[in-house]
Amino acid sequence: MTEEPGRCFLCERPLGRRVEWHHPVPKSKGGRDRVPVHPICHRTIHRHFTNAELTRCGADSEALRTHPEIAKFVDWLANKPPDFHAATRRARGR
Secondary structure (H helix, E strand, O other), X not given: OOOOOOEOOOOOOEOOOOOEEEOOOXXXXXXXXXXXXXXXXXXXXXXXXXXXXXXXHOOOHHHHHOOHHHHHHHHHHOOOOOOXXXXXXXXXXX
């Protein structure tokens, strides 16, 4: 699933100058594929999902976007420029 950067795996916006590579299934769980993501999207994925959750549904970006907080984040991010960055808050209780 490793591909050339073009669009972000999570938000589907065009990628900017800064691209990070995310393992949809964590390396610790045997994942080898990587997908391009914005840094802010990468942090948001890991803020809301544990490695066990990503093992079950991480390869399905549509499933990730159905999570209420991710859906809200993607909607908020939709009209931001590709290299937009903002601090991400830590998840409560983690």
